[in-house]
Amino acid sequence: MKPVIDVKLHGELDRIRAEYARRSREIAPDFYGWQRVVTQYNLSRTMNAAIRGLAAIDMFPLGGRSVLDIGCGEGNWLLEFSQWGVSAGDLHGLDLDQQRLSNARQKLPAAELHCGSAGQLPWPDASFDLVSQFTVFTSVLQPQLRSSMAQEMLRVLKPAGAILWYDFRLNNPRNPNVRGIGAAELRSLFSGCDVRLQSVTLAPPLARVVVPCSWMAALMLEKLPFLRTHYVGIIRKTH
Numbered sequence: 001m002k003p004v005i006d007v008k009l010h011g012e013l014d015r016i017r018a019e020y021a022r023r024s025r026e027i028a029p030d031f032y033g034w035q036r037v038v039t040q041y042n043l044s045r046t047m048n049a050a051i052r053g054l055a056a057i058d059m060f061p062l063g064g065r066s067v068l069d070i071g072c073g074e075g076n077w078l079l080e081f082s083q084w085g086v087s088a089g090d091l092h093g094l095d096l097d098q099q100r101l102s103n104a105r106q107k108l109p110a111a112e113l114h115c116g117s118a119g120q121l122p123w124p125d126a127s128f129d130l131v132s133q134f135t136v137f138t139s140v141l142q143p144q145l146r147s148s149m150a151q152e153m154l155r156v157l158k159p160a161g162a163i164l165w166y167d168f169r170l171n172n173p174r175n176p177n178v179r180g181i182g183a184a185e186l187r188s189l190f191s192g193c194d195v196r197l198q199s200v201t202l203a204p205p206l207a208r209v210v211v212p213c214s215w216m217a218a219l220m221l222e223k224l225p226f227l228r229t230h231y232v233g234i235i236r237k238t239h
Contacts, residue, residue, distance in 0.1 A: 008142060008144065009117075009119065009142065009144065009145055009148075012140065012141065012142040012145050013096065013117055013145075015141075016096060016139055016140065017096055017097070019139065019177045020096065020097055020139075037211055037212050038204075038207050038208050038211045038212065041207065041211045041215060041218060042201060042202075042204075042207065042211075045200060045201065045202075045222070046166060046200065046201065046230075046232065047080065049198055049200045049232040050164055050166065050232055051084070053164070053196065053198065053232055053233075053234040054130075054162070054164065054234070056196075056234070057162060057234060057236070059129070059130065059162055060084065061084050061085035062081060062084045062085040062086045062129075062130065063085030063086070063087075064085075064087075065085075065086060065090065065129035065130055066086075066090040066092065066127065066128045066129050066130075067081050067086050067090060067091055067092065067128060067129065067130045067131075067132065068092040068093065068094070068121075068123070068127070068128045068130070068131045068132070068156065069081070069091075069092070069093045069094075069131075069132045069133070069134075070093075070094055070118045070131065070132065070133040070136055070149070070153065071094070071095055071096075071118065071133055071134065071135075071136035072093030072094060072095050072101075072104060072113065073095055073097070073100045073104065074100050074103040074104045074107070075093060075103070075104030075105075075107050075108045075111070075113075077132060077134055078091045078093050078104070078108055078111055079107060079108065081130075081132075082108075088108070088110035088111060089110055089111075091108060091110070091111035091112070092111065092112045092113070092123070092128070093108075093111060093112075093113045093114070094113070094114045094115070094116060094118060094121065094122075095113075095115060096115065096116070096117065097115075098115050101113050101114075101115050117145075118133075118136065118149040118152060118153070119145050119148035119149050119152060120148070120152065121152045121153075121155070121156050123156045124156070125155055125156065126156070126157065126158045126159065127156045127158070128156055128157055128158060128161060129158055129160075129161045129162075130161060130162055130163075130164060131153045131156060131157050131161070131162075131163050131164070132163070132164040132165075132166075133153070133163075133164075133165060133166070133167070134166045134167070135166065135167050135168065136149075136167070137149065137150075137167050137181055137189075138167050138168045138178045138179055138180055138181060139177065139178055141177075141179055146181075146189060147189060150189040150190055154190065154193070154237065157237065159237055161236070161237075162234055162235065162236050163190070163233070163234070163235035163236070164232075164233075164234065165186070165231065165232065165233035165234075165235060166200075166230060166231070166232050166233075167180075167181055167230060167231060168180040168181065168229060168230055169181065169182055169183070169199065169229065169230055169231045170182075170229050181231075183195075183197055183231070186231070186233065190235050192237075192238060192239070193235050193236060193237055193238060194235070194236045194237075194238050195233060195234075195235050196233060196234045196235075197231045197232070197233045198231065198232050198233075199225055199228040199230070199231055200222075200228055200230050200231070200232050201222075201228055201229050201230035202218055202221055202222045202227055202228065202229075203227050203228075203229045204229065206221065206227065
């Protein structure tokens with residue numbers, strides 16, 4: 001008989017797959033598309049913060065480095081990393097959804113992409129210079145799976161490498177299928193690591209109203225910390 005915790009983890013993975021399928025059915029394909037000005041704004045701000053975080057630890061540009069993106073979806077961030085200097089053969093990704101991975105493979109035929117859980121990565125120890133995750137952890141509600149994912153990210157990270165983190169720091173009261181991760185929990189997940197956080201991203205409901213009218217107004221509102229809903233983080237091993 002499998003341990004109870006295994007049953008719980010499998011149940012959580014099934015719940016996540018079902019939630020991703022629901023989002024695919026109910027959210028318009030162009031809701032996060034580049035044609036939307038709010039998408040252009042949010043991604044430009046996220047990229048800026050991520051690049052500044054990597055540059056601060058002398059890891060930008062990313063030429064000559066190997067990268068793994070957890071929850072890579074259709075490969076959009078892997079494509080961005082290629083623009084940041086990563087060669088095609090050094091791009092790696094993992095996702096639960098086989099269809100999204102199929103789409104990613106069409107865009108990135110030379111990348112190594114696997115379908116599976118981030119709680120059990122198929123790569124050896126110390127494989128990557130950079131391991132990233134973008135709004136993946138907050139879709140995981142089971143604490144044990146979150147912990148396993150964090151430990152696996154650290155396991156496959158090279159000693160001098162870094163984790164690039166972007167995720168909600170606050171709960172979304174309208175969506176019970178996600179749960180924010182604050183600074184204290186994040187530091188607990190990566191205990192013993194150097195964790196540098198920057199709050200970013202104008203609250204999405206507000207951004208969807210303000211950004212189409214004025215980027216300048218959005219930038220001014222984004223200066224107010226309580227209106228920023230996400231963290232960009234740079235996480236490094238200390239030993």
